[in-house]
Amino acid sequence: MRNFKVGNFKLESATELSKINIAYTIYGDFAPSKKIVWVCHALTANSEVEDWWKGLFGKNDLFNSDKFTIICANILGSCYGTSFEIEEKLPLISIRDMVEMHQRLADFLEISKIDYLIGGSLGGMQALEWSVINPDFVKNLFLIATNAKHSAWGIAFNEAQRMALKSGKNGIETARAIALLSYRNYETFEKTQEDSEEKLENFRAATYQNYQGEKLKKRFTSESYWMLSKSMDTQNLGRNRISIENALSKITAKTLVIGIESDILFPISEQQFISKHIQNSQFKVLKSLYGHDGFLLETKQITENLKKYFEELNS
Amino acid sequence: MRNFKVGNFKLESATELSKINIAYTIYGDFAPSKKIVWVCHALTANSEVEDWWKGLFGKNDLFNSDKFTIICANILGSCYGTSFEIEEKLPLISIRDMVEMHQRLADFLEISKIDYLIGGSLGGMQALEWSVINPDFVKNLFLIATNAKHSAWGIAFNEAQRMALKSGKNGIETARAIALLSYRNYETFEKTQEDSEEKLENFRAATYQNYQGEKLKKRFTSESYWMLSKSMDTQNLGRNRISIENALSKITAKTLVIGIESDILFPISEQQFISKHIQNSQFKVLKSLYGHDGFLLETKQITENLKKYFEELNS
Numbered sequence: 001m002r003n004f005k006v007g008n009f010k011l012e013s014a015t016e017l018s019k020i021n022i023a024y025t026i027y028g029d030f031a032p033s034k035k036i037v038w039v040c041h042a043l044t045a046n047s048e049v050e051d052w053w054k055g056l057f058g059k060n061d062l063f064n065s066d067k068f069t070i071i072c073a074n075i076l077g078s079c080y081g082t083s084f085e086i087e088e089k090l091p092l093i094s095i096r097d098m099v100e101m102h103q104r105l106a107d108f109l110e111i112s113k114i115d116y117l118i119g120g121s122l123g124g125m126q127a128l129e130w131s132v133i134n135p136d137f138v139k140n141l142f143l144i145a146t147n148a149k150h151s152a153w154g155i156a157f158n159e160a161q162r163m164a165l166k167s168g169k170n171g172i173e174t175a176r177a178i179a180l181l182s183y184r185n186y187e188t189f190e191k192t193q194e195d196s197e198e199k200l201e202n203f204r205a206a207t208y209q210n211y212q213g214e215k216l217k218k219r220f221t222s223e224s225y226w227m228l229s230k231s232m233d234t235q236n237l238g239r240n241r242i243s244i245e246n247a248l249s250k251i252t253a254k255t256l257v258i259g260i261e262s263d264i265l266f267p268i269s270e271q272q273f274i275s276k277h278i279q280n281s282q283f284k285v286l287k288s289l290y291g292h293d294g295f296l297l298e299t300k301q302i303t304e305n306l307k308k309y310f311e312e313l314n315s
Numbered sequence: 316m317r318n319f320k321v322g323n324f325k326l327e328s329a330t331e332l333s334k335i336n337i338a339y340t341i342y343g344d345f346a347p348s349k350k351i352v353w354v355c356h357a358l359t360a361n362s363e364v365e366d367w368w369k370g371l372f373g374k375n376d377l378f379n380s381d382k383f384t385i386i387c388a389n390i391l392g393s394c395y396g397t398s399f400e401i402e403e404k405l406p407l408i409s410i411r412d413m414v415e416m417h418q419r420l421a422d423f424l425e426i427s428k429i430d431y432l433i434g435g436s437l438g439g440m441q442a443l444e445w446s447v448i449n450p451d452f453v454k455n456l457f458l459i460a461t462n463a464k465h466s467a468w469g470i471a472f473n474e475a476q477r478m479a480l481k482s483g484k485n486g487i488e489t490a491r492a493i494a495l496l497s498y499r500n501y502e503t504f505e506k507t508q509e510d511s512e513e514k515l516e517n518f519r520a521a522t523y524q525n526y527q528g529e530k531l532k533k534r535f536t537s538e539s540y541w542m543l544s545k546s547m548d549t550q551n552l553g554r555n556r557i558s559i560e561n562a563l564s565k566i567t568a569k570t571l572v573i574g575i576e577s578d579i580l581f582p583i584s585e586q587q588f589i590s591k592h593i594q595n596s597q598f599k600v601l602k603s604l605y606g607h608d609g610f611l612l613e614t615k616q617i618t619e620n621l622k623k624y625f626e627e628l629n630s
Contacts, residue, residue, distance in 0.1 A: 155520040160492040171482060189466065205474065
């Protein structure tokens, strides 16, 4: 992991951040023959994409550092190396602010274009924004399980989580348990957390919720969870751009949009909409038992779709 | 509202409850010509069914006290008049325990049969149990948006709510906000809580979640919410009865099972399953924007289905 000092930056919400440090990871060298892959990570991930997106990023995977230069920056608000001085209250960071940090880092690295920009969920939101803000900079865009405007449903899920965080005690555990409901669905729990024995309490699904909550508590902070949850809510590609459709029409990158059929948090209608309004885009649907979490787990299906995309690109 | 003193009762979980009082409401007299309608209420409702199930119960509604004797008892664990002495910790009350209280009240009222037993959600769970425990007692059974065994998904939702309650501060508000996500769905929030103006925070969906939380806090207790949430988890019609299918086959009541297409908490597959295994049952599906909450709101569609049922019964 490397560090990039940004110094000061005025957020879209008008708050001035100071002493900003952006943590980032580069896999592979900058050999001229290598295409650049930039990964935008989601809510609780970090810059070490080979750790959390195994099966898609790694020595034996489609995106390996022998063939590609792979870059991922820890997003503004996250607690995996990226930091800034917190004044009185937690600042409101928009997706556009995150992308501004990415762009500054790219400029610092003297990157003139991104060959492949990829992101799922909150990562997809950043990838979309970047492709609107700087269309010429992004050559190919891969979006998975994301949206152009965060839904009222998604905001309601996030608010329930923030209500839990506000309680102070065990807030992040509860927030994670709530989030998990949106990342999975009825079938996921039915197939993986069903009890076979007869009992009156201590059901597997309940134990699992606590387990997942405690697991996140060990590796994440309530402050970052709060800030990134608010960031997700801000996602509106159409803000100050006439309309969402108009913003999407500015994207010139060749685009592949992937949705997951069982995703209840980012239903496929949202990705269909995105794909429909980007000039040069195709839309694919994955089947998964895991709902929204499929964007991290269905790496085999994602790889197949990307391979097909590359074949078409080279033919 | 009237009171029925039960005294002591040993719960299925083996805890002995003492000083039990069951609050109940009767609409209409016991004229011999009148058919008896018994209503089992859901999580945060009470015995005053004309207050919370308007459009189905009331002077100008299908179930009116001129034609029917309507009875509803506040369930064991609820805080609307029903009470008992709480010792060290909150007792674990099963759906079967609730039904045992209903039966004792029915015996006290010298009711020899229930002509129409109706319940939605947690109320449907009780109605189902009662029809298995005492099949001859229930002549017609109306079940809406309920299940024979609570799902791993439902338990996971309830556990997230209990994690919120455990935090102590503002627990019940958060629990309600979580529950609301399961009572509605993506479309409900999209159609009713979407923001038209461009902003970075204070979205309608977030405000709505807090509003609903505060509203429940004013009228419900954390202790009752905890107990009833645990009760819901216990629902397993097959417990000590070989199988769920075997239990359902014991029901002799003529049955109408209603599901709501957009219900994500009690998906219609659960009601289809119930109907399939009851000897004399039919299954209907309602369309609703409101998901699970449709059982309270779609009284017009429920009335139409019941009217049709009555016509067939009398033809």
